[in-house]
Amino acid sequence: MQCSRFLVSGFCGVAGLMGVLLPVLAADRPVRPGSFYMSKNLLALQADDIANPGMLWVSDGESLWRQPVGRAQKSCASCHDAADVTMKGVAARYPAVDAESGELFNLEKRINTCRTRHQGAAALAYETDELLALTAYVAHQSRGERVKVHIDGPAAPFYEAGRKRFYTRVGQLNLSCAQCHEANAGRRLRGDTISDGVGSGWPAYRLEWQTLGSLHRRLRACSLGVRARQFDSGSPEYLSLELYLAKRAEDVPVEAPAVRR
Ligand code: HEC
Ligand code: HEC
Structure with a gap:
């Protein structure tokens, strides 16, 4: 590793340090949430749900949930009804294998597949506000649920x-x-x-x-x-x-x- 070339990134000092520390540090402890x-x-x-800027996407997601789209002119809600009931716990068990395709789906891919498979709509690109909003809305219904895949x-x-x-x-x-x-x-x-x-x-x-x-x-x-x-x-x-x-x-x-x- 050529540290001098990467000094500007700040990663290097730590990376060098890691080489020394690695053998003594074992990770035999519980994995903690990011907030820890x-x-x-x-x-x-x-x-704070009012101050958390991510909640803006969650509320946009709630509107999108009810919006009919695509050739089928169906909304997410027309099949899945109230998200706080039907989507509770879903994010906690994703990613999961899709039975039909055998592929591994995360939430984004599941949502996009509902669009293409069930709504006759185009898949949404990553980092578009729409996909982020729908993903955040669905994921938010599992807040507090424990991850189990x-x-x-x-x-x-x-x-x-x-x-x-x-x-x-x-x-x-x-x-x-x-x-x-x-x-x-x-x-x-x-x-x-x-x-x-x-x-x-x-x-x-x-x-x-x-x-x-x-x-x-x-x-x-x-x-x-x-x-x-x-x-x-x-x-x-x-x-x-x-x-x-x-x-x-x-x-x-x-x-x-x-x-x-
Ligand atoms: C040089 C150290 C370094 C390496 C290597 C690295 N990350 Fe990170 N990663 C960070 C830092 C710093 C952050 C921001 C602080 C944090 O949340 O851990 C971060 C954040 C994350 C987060 C977000 C955690 C949260 O709660 O928001 C995930 C997930 C993650 N990394 C996964 C990975 C994965 C998977 C790899 C391997 C492909 C990887 N990282 C490699 C340093 C690293
Ligand atoms: C025409 C009905 C229909 C519509 C509309 C629909 N879905 Fe689905 N959805 C399904 C079916 C059926 C499944 C089960 C997987 C499959 O067969 O594709 C599913 C599965 C899911 C799952 C995974 C649930 C689980 O327990 O694993 C999520 C998340 C989801 N849909 C989100 C959405 C979102 C978000 C929308 C709107 C963008 C949407 N769906 C629109 C029928 C629909």
Whole structure:
């Protein structure tokens, strides 16, 4: 690793430090929600439904939920009725394998499949306000529910791929997800406190972005941070990682839409 070239990013000092500290730091402790590592101010902002900027997307999602779209001119509500009943707990068990296609679906992909399969509408692109709003609205119905995903049967190969990726060193900084989020959780990095890398707060409002963003956008930022290849949002690489993160975070409560630095 050539630290001098990356000093400007601030990652390097910590990355160098990690090389020294890694062997002694084992992660034999419970995985905690992202909010555990947040400042008091951000925590207060997240907890206040009026002040939490992510709630704007949730209320937009509620309007979209009732809006008839596509060739079928059906709304989400026309099939799923009241989201606070029918969508409660759903986000806590995603990603999950779709029975019809055998593919691994996260919430975004499930919502888009309802659009194409059931509404005769086009899929929405990642990071569009519409997809973020619908995802945040659905995820919000599970707030407080504890994450519990299936990793057996058809989900097993996806889980295995995600687990492997989590522990594989990548990028010019040659770091795995685990080296930051397992071995160095609680340490400071570029003004952040490194968390356990849990996805249950997403989509989240990130101050740095000044908008709500998807979990895959966050993963792209982590890949960029170590100068590794960034996969597309919705890619099989990030989907299987998302499943591994969820299994790792079993019993952690959903806190979407979270607020993050
Ligand atoms: C160089 C250290 C580093 C590496 C390597 C890294 N991340 Fe991160 N990651 C961070 C930092 C810093 C943040 C922002 C603070 C936080 O929430 O942990 C973050 C945030 C996250 C979050 C959001 C957590 C939350 O509650 O909002 C997730 C999920 C995540 N990372 C997953 C991953 C995955 C998966 C990988 C491997 C592909 C990875 N990270 C690699 C440093 C890293
Ligand atoms: C014409 C009926 C119909 C419409 C309209 C519809 N869905 Fe669905 N939805 C389904 C069916 C059926 C399933 C079960 C999976 C499948 O067969 O595609 C499902 C599954 C889901 C699930 C996963 C539930 C679970 O328990 O795993 C979510 C989330 C969801 N839909 C969200 C939406 C959203 C958001 C919209 C509007 C953008 C929408 N759906 C529109 C019929 C519909």
